[in-house]
Amino acid sequence: MWKTILRRFLIMIPEVIILSLLVFLLAKAMPGDPFTGSINPKADPQQIKHLMRINGLYDPWYQQYWNWVVHLFHGNLGNSYQYQEPVTRLIEGRAGNTLWLALFTMILTYIFALPMGVFAGRHEGKLPDTIIRVYTYVTYCIPFFVILVIGIWIFGYVLGWFPTTGSISSDATGWLHTVGSRFYHILLPGLLGALFGTVNIVQYLRSEVIDAKHSDYVRTARSKGVPNRDIYLHHIFRNSLLPIAAFAGYSITGLLNGSIFTETVFSYPGMGLLFVNSISYRDYTVITALVLIYGILNLLGTLLSDIILSIVDPRIRIE
Amino acid sequence: MSLIEIKDLKVHYPIRTGFWNRITDSVRAVDGITFNIEAGETYGLVGESGSGKSTTGKSVVGLEKVTSGSILYKGQDITKADNRRKLDYNRDVQMIFQDSLSSLNPRKRIEDIIAEPLRNFEHLSKDDEKLRVLQLLDIVGLDADALYKYPHQFSGGQRQRIGVARAVATNPKLIIADEPVSALDLSVQAQVLNFMKKIQREFGISYLFISHDLGVVRHMCNNIAIMNRGRLVEIGTRDDIYNHPLHIYTKRLLAAIPETNVNQREAHRASRLAVEKVYQEQQSKYYDDDGEAYPLVQITKTHAVALPQALAQQLATQEGEVQA
Numbered sequence: 007m008w009k010t011i012l013r014r015f016l017i018m019i020p021e022v023i024i025l026s027l028l029v030f031l032l033a034k035a036m037p038g039d040p041f042t043g044s045i046n047p048k049a050d051p052q053q054i055k056h057l058m059r060i061n062g063l064y065d066p067w068y069q070q071y072w073n074w075v076v077h078l079f080h081g082n083l084g085n086s087y088q089y090q091e092p093v094t095r096l097i098e099g100r101a102g103n104t105l106w107l108a109l110f111t112m113i114l115t116y117i118f119a120l121p122m123g124v125f126a127g128r129h130e131g132k133l134p135d136t137i138i139r140v141y142t143y144v145t146y147c148i149p150f151f152v153i154l155v156i157g158i159w160i161f162g163y164v165l166g167w168f169p170t171t172g173s174i175s176s177d178a179t180g181w182l183h184t185v186g187s188r189f190y191h192i193l194l195p196g197l198l199g200a201l202f203g204t205v206n207i208v209q210y211l212r213s214e215v216i217d218a219k220h221s222d223y224v225r226t227a228r229s230k231g232v233p234n235r236d237i238y239l240h241h242i243f244r245n246s247l248l249p250i251a252a253f254a255g256y257s258i259t260g261l262l263n264g265s266i267f268t269e270t271v272f273s274y275p276g277m278g279l280l281f282v283n284s285i286s287y288r289d290y291t292v293i294t295a296l297v298l299i300y301g302i303l304n305l306l307g308t309l310l311s312d313i314i315l316s317i318v319d320p321r322i323r324i325e
Numbered sequence: 326m327s328l329i330e331i332k333d334l335k336v337h338y339p340i341r342t343g344f345w346n347r348i349t350d351s352v353r354a355v356d357g358i359t360f361n362i363e364a365g366e367t368y369g370l371v372g373e374s375g376s377g378k379s380t381t382g383k384s385v386v387g388l389e390k391v392t393s394g395s396i397l398y399k400g401q402d403i404t405k406a407d408n409r410r411k412l413d414y415n416r417d418v419q420m421i422f423q424d425s426l427s428s429l430n431p432r433k434r435i436e437d438i439i440a441e442p443l444r445n446f447e448h449l450s451k452d453d454e455k456l457r458v459l460q461l462l463d464i465v466g467l468d469a470d471a472l473y474k475y476p477h478q479f480s481g482g483q484r485q486r487i488g489v490a491r492a493v494a495t496n497p498k499l500i501i502a503d504e505p506v507s508a509l510d511l512s513v514q515a516q517v518l519n520f521m522k523k524i525q526r527e528f529g530i531s532y533l534f535i536s537h538d539l540g541v542v543r544h545m546c547n548n549i550a551i552m553n554r555g556r557l558v559e560i561g562t563r564d565d566i567y568n569h570p571l572h573i574y575t576k577r578l579l580a581a582i583p584e585t586n587v588n589q590r591e592a593h594r595a596s597r598l599a600v601e602k603v604y605q606e607q608q609s610k611y612y613d614d615d616g617e618a619y620p621l622v623q624i625t626k627t628h629a630v631a632l633p634q635a636l637a638q639q640l641a642t643q644e645g646e647v648q649a
Contacts (some may be wrong), residue, residue, distance in 0.1 A: 065478045222427035229501075230442040230491070231415025242429055296326075 010316055011309075026078075030071050032296045074294070084173060084291035088284070093295045101299075103173045104276035107192045107268065108261040114200030115257075118306050119207035120250075124243060126208065127215025128131045138208065146205040150264065157198045168194040171273040195268045199261070206257070207250055214246035221245075248315070257312030261305045297311040327361035328498060328531055329385065329418075334358045334394035336380050347639045353613060354380040356535075356617070357394070362499060367525065367532040369546030371539065371578065378535045378557040382501040385533065386420045412574035416446040419492040423504040425484035430475040434464075436472040442494045453608050461490040482513035493524055499531045507538060516543060526552060535547035539582050543567060548627075551575050556618040571630040571637065573611045574618075576600045610636060 058064055062073060077084060083093035089167060125139040144154075155204070162170035170177065219242055227241050232277045262277075269278035277296060284292040327596060338353040338478065355377040362368060370378045381391040382405070385396060391404040398418075401408045409415065421444070422428040439458045441623055443449055455472075462471055465486040472555075476484060492500050502521070506514040518541065524530060536542050542549060543563060550560040552575065559572045570576045580600045584593035604611075611632065613619055618631040625640045632640070 044350060222422060222424055223430040225388060226386055226420075226428040226488075226491075227430070229415065229420035231413070231445050231495075232441060233445070236445075245430070245432060286500070 007316065011313060014173060014309050014312055018309065021305055022302060024077070025305075026298055027071065028075060029065065029294050029297045031255065033290050033297070034070070036288065036290075065210040067094060083295040084166045086289055086292050087286075088287045088289045088292070093291050096280065096292065097295060097299065100276045100280050103274065104262065104265050104269070104278060106188070106267060107195060107276065108258065108273065110192050110196040111199035111261050111264075112258060113204070114196055115203050115207065118200055119204040120203060122209065123211025123250075124215055124238065124246070125210040127212040127242075127246070128238065130212075132217050135212075139212075142205040142208045145202040148202070150199075150202060151271060153198055153202050154195070154268060157194060158271060161194055175273050191274070195272050195274065199264065199268060203261075203264075206253070210249050211246055212251075213247060214241055218242045218245050251314045252311055254314055255307035255309065256304075257307075258310070259300070262300060262303055328364045328398070330363040330397040331361070331381075332359055332395050332397065334381065334384060335392045335397065336377070336384055336389055336646060337392040353555050354401045355384065358552075358557055359621075360390070360550060360557065360560060362531055362533060364498065364531055365525075365529045367546045367550040369542035370533060370552060371537060371542055371549060372552035372638060373578075375553040378521070378552050379503050381552070382503050382533060382535045386418055386500075386501055387414065388420075390541055402577065407492065413418075413446055416442070416495045417498045418501070419497045419499075420493065420501040420503065421485075421488050421492050421505045423508055425481055425488050425508065426476060428482065428488065434473055434475060435489060438476070438487065439491045439494055442491065446495050457494070462492055464493070464524065480513075481509050482516055485509060485513075485517050489520060489524070493528065493530070496528060497530060499533065501533045501535070503535045504537070505534075506541060507536065514541065522547070550580065553618055554616075556631065558618045558631045559629070560594060560621065560629075561625075565628040569626065569628070571628075571640045571644065572632060573600070573607070573620075574643045575603050575605055601622070 007157070062070060065073075074084070081094065082096075085091065086093050086096055089096060122142075124139050126135045131134045160169050161167050173188060173191050174184065175191075209247070224237060224241050227237050265276055266281060267280035268274065270277045270282050274278070277299070280292065281296045283289075284296065335353070337353050338357040339348040340350045341347060341353060342349045358377075358381060358444055362369075370381060372378045384391050387403060387409050394404070395402040396404050398414060399412060401412060403409050403412065403414050405553055415483055434454070436458055437462055440454050442455055443457060456472045459469055462469065467483060467486060467490070471479070471483075471487070476487070476593055479487065485508075488505070493580070505521070506517050509517060520530070522545070525532065532545070534542060534545050547563055548561070549563060551558050551566065551572070552572045559566065559570065559575045563567075566575060567579065577600055580593075580597040584590050609613065619633055621629040621631050622634055622637045622639060623629045630640075
């Protein structure tokens with residue numbers, strides 16, 4: 007088990023190096039600069055050039071990359087041009103919000119999707135299956151940001167059940183109140199994300215359940231006299247869970263990427279919103295830092311998938 | 326009283342066609358089968374593939390949805406799931422399958438595979454359960470370290486023996502063996518079959534042995550039923566079937582057994598061709614107008630054949646059998 011994990015970890019090192027290089031070069035390739043229009047619309051081009059020069063933006067790319075990496079290892083991701091604040095501090099304040107929302111959405115998604123998938127597979131071709139399939143396809147067809155806008159309009163604005171912006175109310179005091187208020191703010195985006203993000207899991211699980219229920223070992227279990235409920239719990243569900251487990255890690259990163267929509271629509275102060283803002287302001291340091299973080303999280307997600315897989319399927323562990 | 330009485334069992338699968346998937350016809354996999362299974366006896370169910378023998382076996386275990394007819398056990402019709410549950414039916418009737426790898430859950434250890442029937446029916450303590458599993462492994466000649474292995478870590482013969490151990494775990498009265506050795510090579514076949522015979526002697530189990538291998542059936546079974554197109558065409562003791570076959574289908578099956586004695590090859594070939602000629606010329610005499618087998622006619626106490634009464638008697642006198 008530990009061998010498996012360690013080996014996967016070593017593979018990540020070259021991946022991270024290549025990732026950082028790509029991220030850095032792509033950010034540099036964007037047109038525009040961080041100063042035009044952001045200091046003073048009438049600023050002298052000479053002055054902007056001077057600012058670019060003292061910030062090292064005219065250095066050759068490999069030198070810029072090297073400086074960036076050296077700073078990276080000192081825990082210094084540079085200063086944001088827009089906020090005039092260290093990027094680390096900027097992200098620190100928002101990462102928690104994003105992870106908290108993503109985690110909540112993911113848990114809810116699995117709570118909805120797992121029973122739906124098993125149920126649909128079990129009643130293959132019958133009415134409940136048809137209803138669940140139509141439901142997942144419909145949710146899949148509608149663009150996610152449309153759902154968010156409609157949701158925020160109905161439940162936030164018309165009915166007024168949920169807050170429409172922010173991550174916490176300004177008058178929250180005390181531990182319980184703070185946690186409660188945070189939870190209240192992620193409830194609507196989390197619910198919407200979960201209700202409209204089930205399609206992958208449901209469809210995969212459904213087809214896996216259908217495969218498994220016709221398999222020979224399930225027939226054997228039936229001939230042994232295993233009650234139907236236990237057949238689904240011990241034989242079908244466990245074997246069907248493999249591919250779901252395989253992309254559980256990816257789905258976390260998928261949600262982080264989805265947070266770009268959610269946070270923009272809900273004005274939720276997380277990494278996604280920060281990312282969108284930084285792109286429009288050409289805030290290179292923040293963009294590179296965020297893409298690097300997302301990239302590393304993606305790699306960690308795949309690592310997590312592999313670990314889950316080796317727990318669920320004892321056969322692939324390295325002995 | 327018989328252990329199990331199968332009465333006019335029919336299993337039909339609907340054929341759906343057209344835009345609305347309406348049922349237009351049905352495949353009659355099993356089409357009216359009647360026979361009894363006595364305690365401690367071995368029955369062979371023989372026929373070409375697609376003749377409905379596996380479907381019959383699965384119906385007896387309760388894996389198949391029966392279209393009509395009944396299977397009586399302790400006076401109750403076990404084609405109904407309720408009755409099966411009430412009687413703990415699958416404790417007494419177990420099944421062994423052909424493909425030993427795919428029929429074992431690949432992600433369960435042997436301990437769990439063998440213990441599962443025990444967990445369903447006899448609530449033993451952890452230690453007793455383990456002891457029983459070890460006993461069962463011992464019966465089929467496997468070591469204790471098999472407990473913590475997975476199915477793919479065994480050879481085909483070992484896996485099939487695990488299948489046998491699993492089937493006898495609850496001390497069943499009847500085991501349906503659906504081509505248990507046809508996936509194994511000959512030396513291993515003998516090994517598994519001998520374990521099955523040994524277990525039968527020790528525990529007095531009945532077998533319903535489904536096979537197309539007439540050699541294996543001859544080795545294992547005292548009573549043999551021949552199936553063709555979903556119906557029984559001939560039923561009798563080993564002697565009745567092998568030495569006095571009456572139905573043309575039975576004769577064809579027997580003629581198809583390869584002859585190992587080189588000196589008799591020519592004679593064997595001649596008799597096979599003779600049977601085939603009779604089949605080609607007189608097919609209409611042996612099957613009814615729809616090409617289906619006739620109802621069974623009793624010839625002797627043990628021997629019955631699916632032919633019209635007159636023809637059956639004529640053939641029986643030719644064979645020199647005593648009238649029932």
